[in-house]
Amino acid sequence: MIELSHVSAGYGPKLVVEDISLELKPGQVLTLLGPNGSGKSTLLRTIAGLHPLAGGQILVDGTPAKELTRRQMAQKITYMPQSRTIPNITARKMVLHGRFPYLSYPRRYRKEDYDAARRAMERADAWELADSPVQSLSGGQRQKVYLAMAMAQETQTILMDEPTTYLDIQHQLNLMTVSQQLARQGAAVVLVLHDLCLALRFSDCCVLLQEGRMVQQGSPEEVFQSGVLDKVFHARLCRAQTEGGWRYYYD
Amino acid sequence: MKSWPTFSIRNNSRLGKIFLLLILLTVLAALASICFGPVFVSPAKVPQILLGKLSGTLEADIVLLARLPRTAGCLLAGMALAVSGAVIQSVLHNPLAAPNIIGVNSGAGLLVVLVGALAPHALWLTPLAAFVGALLGVLVVLFIAERTGASRITLVLAGVAVSNIFSAGIDAVVTFFPDAVLGYSDFRIGGLTNLSFDRLAPAFWVILVAMFILLSLTSELDILALGSDTARSLGLPVKQLRLVFLALAAALAGAAVSFSGLLGFVGLIVPHIMRRCIGEDSRPLLLSCALGGAALLTFCDLAARMLFAPFELPVGIVLSLAGGPFFIWLLLRQRGGRIHD
Numbered sequence: 001m002i003e004l005s006h007v008s009a010g011y012g013p014k015l016v017v018e019d020i021s022l023e024l025k026p027g028q029v030l031t032l033l034g035p036n037g038s039g040k041s042t043l044l045r046t047i048a049g050l051h052p053l054a055g056g057q058i059l060v061d062g063t064p065a066k067e068l069t070r071r072q073m074a075q076k077i078t079y080m081p082q083s084r085t086i087p088n089i090t091a092r093k094m095v096l097h098g099r100f101p102y103l104s105y106p107r108r109y110r111k112e113d114y115d116a117a118r119r120a121m122e123r124a125d126a127w128e129l130a131d132s133p134v135q136s137l138s139g140g141q142r143q144k145v146y147l148a149m150a151m152a153q154e155t156q157t158i159l160m161d162e163p164t165t166y167l168d169i170q171h172q173l174n175l176m177t178v179s180q181q182l183a184r185q186g187a188a189v190v191l192v193l194h195d196l197c198l199a200l201r202f203s204d205c206c207v208l209l210q211e212g213r214m215v216q217q218g219s220p221e222e223v224f225q226s227g228v229l230d231k232v233f234h235a236r237l238c239r240a241q242t243e244g245g246w247r248y249y250y251d
Numbered sequence: 252m253k254s255w256p257t258f259s260i261r262n263n264s265r266l267g268k269i270f271l272l273l274i275l276l277t278v279l280a281a282l283a284s285i286c287f288g289p290v291f292v293s294p295a296k297v298p299q300i301l302l303g304k305l306s307g308t309l310e311a312d313i314v315l316l317a318r319l320p321r322t323a324g325c326l327l328a329g330m331a332l333a334v335s336g337a338v339i340q341s342v343l344h345n346p347l348a349a350p351n352i353i354g355v356n357s358g359a360g361l362l363v364v365l366v367g368a369l370a371p372h373a374l375w376l377t378p379l380a381a382f383v384g385a386l387l388g389v390l391v392v393l394f395i396a397e398r399t400g401a402s403r404i405t406l407v408l409a410g411v412a413v414s415n416i417f418s419a420g421i422d423a424v425v426t427f428f429p430d431a432v433l434g435y436s437d438f439r440i441g442g443l444t445n446l447s448f449d450r451l452a453p454a455f456w457v458i459l460v461a462m463f464i465l466l467s468l469t470s471e472l473d474i475l476a477l478g479s480d481t482a483r484s485l486g487l488p489v490k491q492l493r494l495v496f497l498a499l500a501a502a503l504a505g506a507a508v509s510f511s512g513l514l515g516f517v518g519l520i521v522p523h524i525m526r527r528c529i530g531e532d533s534r535p536l537l538l539s540c541a542l543g544g545a546a547l548l549t550f551c552d553l554a555a556r557m558l559f560a561p562f563e564l565p566v567g568i569v570l571s572l573a574g575g576p577f578f579i580w581l582l583l584r585q586r587g588g589r590i591h592d
Contacts, residue, residue, distance in 0.1 A: 050483055074486030085344050085478035087531040093473075100474055101486040107470035133530070153485075 001025060001061060002047065002077070002157055002188065008055035009039075009046040010212075015054060016042045018212045024157055024188040029179050031199040032192045033223075034209035035233060040192045041082065043209070044159050047190070048079035074101035078153040080146055082161040082192075091137070091145045092130040095121050098152030117152045124148035124178065140171035147178060157188045164195060176202040196237060197248040200224055208232060224248070266535060269528055273542035277326070280549035284322040285314055287557060292318075316447075323455075324446040325549040325566075328511040329521075331458045332356075333544025334537050335503040336518025337525070338465065339389070341476045341533065342496045343396055345406055346526075349519030350385070350504040353410030356515070357417035358388025359501075359508035364421050368428035378453040378509045385505035388413060389497045418513075441514030441567030443552055454506035461502040462541070469533035472496065476531060514567050516574040517544050523581065547574075 002024040010016045017039040024030060024047070032040040045051040047058060049065055058065040060076050068076070078098075087094075098120065099113035121127040126144040129137060134145060143163065150158055160179075164172040176198055179189045183204065193199045199206060200220040208216040208228060216228045223229060229237050236251040286292045292300070292310050305311045336349045350356050362384030366376045395409040421439070425431055465472075471492055474482045483489050507514065525539045548566065551573060555564040 045480075048484055050480055069486075070483065070488055071486035074484060077484075079480070079484035081478070081480045081484075084481050085476065087473075087476045088526060089473075089531050093532065094477075097474060097477065097485065100470070103470070106467065 003059040004047065004056065005059070006056035007043070007046060007053060007058060009042055009051055010054050016212050017046065017209075019056070020209075020214050021056075022207060022214070022217070024190055025205075026156055026186050026188045027183055028204040029183045029189045029191065029202060030205040030207060031203040032190065032207050032209060033196065033199055033229070037211075038209040039212040040209055041161050044079070044161050044190065044192055048077055048159050049073045050079065071101055074153070074155075076155050076157060078150045078155045078158045080150050080158070080160040080163060082165060084146075086134050086142070088133055088135050090130065091126060091132050091134055091148075092117065092121070094134050094145055095126070095130075095148045095152050098149040101153065116154060117148075120148040120151035120154075121145075123151055123181075125174075139166040140168065143167055143171060143175065147175065151182070156186070157190070158182060159190045161192045162194065163191060164193065164198065172198060196229060196233070197250075200237075200239075200248045201246065220246075266529065269539065270535075270542070273539055273546065276546040277542050277549070280546045280553070281322050281326060284325060284549050284553050285318045287553060288313070288318060289561060320446040320448050320451060321443055321552070322549060323448070324443045324451055324510055325552045326545040327451065327455060327458055328443070328507040328514060329517055329544035329546070329548030330462075330541040331454075331503040331507040331544075332514060332517040332548075333521035333525075333540040334462065334465065335500040335507070337522035337536055337540045338472070338496055338500040338503075339518075340522055341472055341531070342493055342500070343392070343406065344476070344478065346523065347407045347519070348392070348410065349516075349522075350388075350500070351513065351515040351518055352407065352414065353392045354388040354413035354417055355385045355392075355501060355504045356388075356508050356513045356518075357414045357421065358391075359385035359505040360513050361417045361420045361424070362387075363509055364424045364428075364431045368424050368431035371430070375453065378457055378506055381505035381509035382457065382502050383505075384417075385501035385508065386498060388417065389501045393493070393497060439513060440565040441512040441570065442555075442565035443511055444563070446510060450510055454509050457502055457506040461499045461506070465496075465499050465537060466534065468492075468496070469537065472533040472537075473531075476533070512565075512567070514548070514570065516570045516578070517548055520574045520578050520581075521547060523578070527581075 004020055004022040007020045008015050008018045020043060032043060034040050042051055046053060060068060065073065096109055096113065096117045099109060099116060102113065121130060124144050124147040126148040129141055129145060134142060137145065163175055167175065179191060180202055183189045203220055206218065206220055206223040207214060208223060210232050215232065216223055216226055224237065224239065237248060238251050239246045239248045282294055282297065285297055286294050290313055292314055296305065296310060299305050300311045300314045332350060339348045339350060340346055359381040362380035363377055366373065366380040370376055391413050392410050396406050471487060474485055474487050475489065475492060479489050521540050521544045525536055525543055529535050529539050551569045552566045555566040555569040558564065
């Protein structure tokens with residue numbers, strides 16, 4: 001489990017994230033919500049150890065993150081960036097790279113790595129894409145490959161920065177469903193999302209940021225009922241009961 | 252049903268064919284470079300000359316004292332510059348970042364002519380100076396890349412500016428010390444005349460060691476090519492490794508510049524062609540660049556010697572005249588290919 005205690009982070013003297021205390025629990029999909037510039041992505045990068053802490057502490061399974069090596073961190077936390085360089089390699093090679101944190105020199109992939117990569121591709125519905133160059137895939141197909149790569153890393157915590165960007169609605173729903181499945185299998189899944197409707201429908205816990213500070217944390221029901229979303233986003237969020245549960249929309 | 256693994260050259264017939272072709276081309280280029288010239292040496296005699304069976308003959312002297320060192324120089328310089336270009340492009344995530352474009356070659360060149368001017372008899376200093384100069388060039392570019400967030404256009408513009416500054420430095424040194432470098436035009440454009448095994452030896456060892464280290468770090472290079480954030484999140488010490496790779500690329504380019512001058516295009520064009528044929532899996536990419544660069548430079552050097560015989564062109568001119576249009580054709584064919592999201 002990852003625990004954030006009074007975490008602050010920023011760029012130079014300017015703090016972008018201030019005094020955030022949070023627990024990322026296994027078995028839970030947690031979404032970070034907030035307007036542009038509210039510090040969501042910086043917070044996610046800070047948790048992943050990619051951005052320096054300006055204050056506070058992050059504990060990874062009870063150990064301060066700063067005491068862990070980069071490799072140890074990679075065996076505990078997976079980070080999916082919003083955009084990335086796409087080399088001209090096949091999807092299967094890309095997914096296999098997710099096993100890199102477990103390789104010792106001379107970095108030869110073992111049978112268990114090939115097996116883990118294959119399992120991940122099958123679970124992410126990306127096995128049929130295995131021999132395709134990643135550069136030739138559509139946005140939705142690429143996201144499946146990135147998701148498979150993240151799953152091949154086999155960590156307890158998975159951080160995804162705006163994973164639904166550029167995806168059509170079918171792929172967005174698929175990605176959210178897979179996130180839920182990962183959580184049900186024991187992972188702590190943290191998503192940065194702009195789509196409030198998706199976030200409220202699929203999350204177990206929502207954290208709302210505004211100007212770098214946490215203004216609300218709780219279940220989707222609690223966050224919706226508080227009315228803070230409407231104030232922060234200056235939009236009226238509504239919901240309707242369906243057979244599948246609550247569905248959210250903007251008025 | 253697909254199965255694992257399909258990554259080794261042995262298991263990949265297409266890759267195997269490409270490598271076979273590259274090896275054949277390299278051997279053919281080397282043999283042609285040894286045989287052709289003002290005096291033709293029959294290929295059948297080459298093994299005998301190499302085994303010392305024809306020692307004392309004119310043909311043996313030509314091969315052993317002139318053509319063999321020159322061919323070895325072509326193979327070494329082509330290999331080193333192409334691999335250096337591939338590494339720099341992967342590390343900086345920039346397909347335009349060839350050693351001659353971003354100031355690595357000219358940085359090496361500046362220190363080589365400085366050593367030539369200030370310590371003309373310290374030949375052993377030349378490869379060291381070339382390495383330091385190339386490293387200086389690459390570090391300036393890395394500094395700019397970090398400060399600008401590695402914007403591709405800014406990086407290339409800054410590299411061109413750095414390259415021009417170093418080139419102006421070379422011109423200034425040669426203006427004040429005309430004897431600083433033997434055959435200035437050859438050095439400036441890139442040429443492989445007057446080579447001997449003694450001159451090649453330091454560069455040979457540098458290139459051999461750098462290649463060995465690079466080939467043992469190809470997995471790390473693969474991960475680095477995924478981008479800084481992804482590489483760090485996979486546990487790679489990105490900053491340290493980036494420096495290691497750029498230092499190795501500088502060693503390769505510097506070693507080549509120390510005897511071949513400021514050769515352009517090999518470090519840009521060969522990695523581009525190989526990326527298209529082989530993909531970006533680092534191990535086959537670097538090996539194919541080594542073979543492709545060696546073959547290309549040797550063929551171009553042969554053309555430079557033969558086209559206007561008995562006059563000889565600096566190989567850099569042939570390389571640019573042949574490589575430039577070919578590269579433009581390649582870019583025009585590219586249409587829609589993309590490297591970044």
